[in-house]
Amino acid sequence: MPRYRKLFYFALLLIILIYSVQMLNIANFPSEIDIIKGDSRNLNIFFPFSLEIMEDSIDIVRLQDSSKMGLNVGLKNSYKLESTNNGIAKLKFKLLGIFSIKNIKVNVVDQTYVVPGGEAIGVKLNTKGVLVVATSEISGIDGKIYNPAKKAGIKVGDSITTINGIKIKDAEHVIQLLNNIKSNKVKIEIERNNVSFVTEVLPVKSKQDNSYRLGIWVRDKTAGIGTLTFYEPKTKKFGALGHAITDADTGTLMKVENGEIMRAKVSSIEQGKKGSPGELRGMFFETEDVLGKIENNTAFGIYGIIYDYNKILKQKKTMPIGFQSEVKIGKAHILANIDGDNIEKYEVELIKMEKQNVPQSKSMVIKVTDSRLIEKTGGIVQGMSGSPIIQNGKIIGAVTHVFVNDPTKGYGIYIEWMLKEAGVLVNNNSEFAEGK
Template sequence: MKNYRKLKPISAISLSIFFIFFVCTLAFGIIRSIPSEYNIPVGDEYSLQTRFPLSFSMDSDDIDNILEINQAKNITSTLLTKKSIFQLKTLKKGTADLQLKILGLIPYKTVKVNVVSKIQVIPGGESVGVKLNTDGVLVVGVSEITDDNGRSYNLASNSGIKIGDTLVAINDIKINNASHVSEIVKASKGKELNLTMKRDKREFKANISPVKAEQDGQYKLGLWVRDKTAGVGTLSFFHPISGKFGALGHAITDVDTGALLSVKDGEIIKSRVVSIEQGKRGKPGEIRGVFYETSNPVGKIEKNTQLGVYGELFADIAGINNKNTMPIAYQHEIQEGPAYILTTLDNNKIEKFDIEITKINFQTKPEGKSMVIKVTDKTLLEKTGGIVQGMSGSPIIQNGKVVGAVTHVLVNDPTKGYGIFIEWMISESGINDKN
């Protein structure tokens, strides 16, 4: 009997610890499905749903000036399956913090609610030609130089220059293009040159004395450089108020080095699809296009980033000015399930093709691969095998809103790929409350 009495308080403590552990484990599982930040347009309402043991509360003194929160209803079958719905109504632009609490007492997570302006864009889908001139020249190769005495020099290696670096200036003279580099090196007559290089946005200096090559008697640095590139992609959106556009949803990189190309200037050119190579397992397909009316670009490219290319359209393309605008969706509005993309194939007409959003990766900062998509449209599968190169930037539409854009294909399964949230592209484009 004595041993039994001693065990009772120990059992109570054990049960308490187990209950706390169980509640925290249950809470953690629920919290992972709740984003840390919401962007909700002013004037909209949105329902937040959670379940036992979590609930939302307002901690900020001025939250009522920005939004209202009301517990709409409880859906209860048992305590452990009890669901609570909280209704948010946005009143004016600003930011408010909601506290997610365990059992209504223990603060566990702060959820930020940004009340933002409503943004409407014209979804794209047009095939466009992209021409870029780099800021400086990109080093795409290095080589040894043999002088007339038979001695070999590897100037790049000795100076710490690598493939993928950008040559910005020589002797503080800003480089315009590859020909400009050749002119300066030739005029040096072998005198030491001070090179300004850039690597991953960091500048560094390199001093190199050009070598007179035995082969042709010309002074050289042993650097192979490139100053421009061109390709075909898809327009993601056009914002008629500001004239800004976004395309591709990913960076334009050098085909040989994979380095992001730093843009000096660039153009959007009208493009026509001429052929399609079907995507197969292990081998991405490709939409091939040609530029036309190259002397009359329809837009200028202002920046090339990891999230796409952006700039301004100053001429109509495929009648885009006559199309209707559509609101953008923020990530918390996107759902797993049916959606569609707009893209241009070999008939040079924008068409709608069904897809499914199979996974959503909630993100707190701009980055690609926001969601996983799968092509379900039989016509598109027959024509392309799924997602192919050149389709990048095709807008993704769900529930009457632009939710994102196609970015990459999964090489081992061309029916699947990634999409980027449209909110990241809008932010990158420079569209804001004043536009």
């Protein structure tokens, strides 16, 4: 094969490779990005692709050197995206300046300020209805063995919300209703994986105590220690933990009927070791020092309203948030309460971060570098979940999980996901995108 032909095929292969890589990069580019009003973002796009602002968005964002919004003949096109007004702007990736291949929505928002947490809080959660944690057989008064719940299709992890249309309050309420209904069939409303359905069950009179039973073990509440992440003064909303409260036996996310957060004091620490996560142990009194109510328990933390933030936050100042685009590999610090009610700043290092287009809990990996924290706790322990992560004067996230095999490392979640979950950070109203 002539040398020029080899060079031709090599060049063609190189072009195809570069093109494929760029197509993959564009495919993975977020379909929606947030940017603070007045801030800018640098975007590098390689030939044969270009970036263009939709006509109805020119009053919201602009690209530096707008004459290059079409086809560029340079191998690398560097754009500076500048935000000028609040609203929703639309950008478009183009191939050869002609073919549209992907649309991007840019939310231009005002800078959001929140009060950083770090305080240990007591968490008391009452479930929506009752959570089925186990099923069991029943010895009936006739000497036979029954399993009515299993026969009716009730599974571990289901939430029972009503019996014969009556809303369930707690586990005792279930027993009371069954013994009033006795041996008649009952209609039970089940919630499973956010879907509700009704099944019929025939209760069985137990030989053990002459009570009518379904053959289930249920749970209606839980309590523990966690860490407050943020408080937003305008809405009085708070976020904490950074992950869901789940049932200890089933791992099921517990649906909230109502709940409260309370002032807590750390009393002791079980150090984290390889293969054995540590734990903060604390005290709180359910009838005293109630700070606020829990409204939602989600995969990204618990959220609600604080009644009087001065009771716990002691006139702390607000701090701006940092979007994931502002997060950098390198030094940061967390705020944590590991002794009494004292909050300290501890140095950490961000060693990995993920580009996330949709909310996910494992946004970044952090490593504790502060010798004081390692000496006291071994690193990250249970109860520290929710500790705010701060970098360059901005809250960028919260601690969520510890690495079981290395307690000096753990996961963090981007703060923007928590703020959106809390309803503090929302997309602009579509009317702004039209310049109204």
